[in-house]
Amino acid sequence: MSRYNAPFEIHVHGQVALRADVRFEQLQEALKPLWKYAGARSLSDGANSSYEDEPGIKFDATEHLLQMCWTVAGDHDFRQALDELCMNLNDIADSGAAVEVTFYDAEFDDEDGAQGGESRDDFLMLFVGPNPAAIMQVQRDLLVQDVINLMERHFDGAELSGVVAEVDKLFSQRFDALVNSLALGKPPSGPGGNHGGGHGGGGRKPRHLH
Template sequence: MNEEDAVYEIHVHGDVAVRKDVGFSALEQALKPLWSYVQARSLMEAASSIYEGEPGIHFDPQEHVLHLCWTLRGDDDFRQQLDDVCMNLNDVCATGASIEVTFYDAQYDEEDEQAGRDVNDDFVLLFVGPTPEAIMQAQRDLLVEDVVHLMERHFDAAELSGVVGEIDKLFSDRLSALASSLQLGRPRHGADHGPNPGSSRRPRYLH
């Protein structure tokens, strides 16, 4: 695909703890859906972001953590690569983790914003983990963090234990029903994370 004709600038962001027995070559193979999409011959060749201020794709061998802050140009077909890389990461990660993927409309510019034209951005929240329980734990932790952050504007943290307990119950019920579902490792489009029409854009990560 000609990068000049790309529909989106796609930003992939997250930190994934990798099992201690997983080496760089295995991780490179797990991430092949990403680097092959940009027609690279290896992970190292594709690791740099199109923006110099972003770390790109980086594996810390001491901490055994995969750091993702990587922007590429692409199209809607990149969503299939996300499915594939999630399934691969499930096989090498040590704990559950979330990965945020933002699709920025590459054709949208300042003139469109000033004119109030709709922007065709999208946001996908992915979860990976070695087991369904680990994926659920990552989902639960992120939801608790978001809810507590929102409600602490109005309530003391000590007053929110009941809310956290209800969230735990919801996830316990879901795990009982969906523990064997393959959908656990696939992208989840929440009500707040679907297509984003309008002129308001999700801010980029700054480093």
């Protein structure tokens, strides 16, 4: 499925620890939404990125790691592939992991910005894991990291233990609510559901920043 006039270059970046029993054939099936979207007939055929300097999709069988640094041309329909991908990775992941997805406006350039144009860039942070607790743990860790990085501009790190404790309390309350509602399929949706999701307001995200 060629996309010569695709409006976006879509970059998928992340590292997922896999269960020790996961084999290449299982991983190929789990990643089918990606390589099929790229028009490939197999993971081996579709693992290469659009950019030669990116490693693409790699499976480290010794360390049981999936590593993704992969770009494909596409449109907003790629989000459907992402939904299926996350469900598939949940089934083979050993622990929680974050996957960054960046939509770069293929038609926007610096000259457009200088003339007051606005890019259609978008950024998503997706979370996968074997269970809700694992997913929430990686969400919590990223949020704590962001909060500390922000507040260390004004406070010493040793002063922030109370802030971290409040973050932990919020996630504990969310997990308790999730268990009580028996909605164990995925983390609650809402404004806080996706770490870093949606349109950013701080300028264009650097292209292929790894």
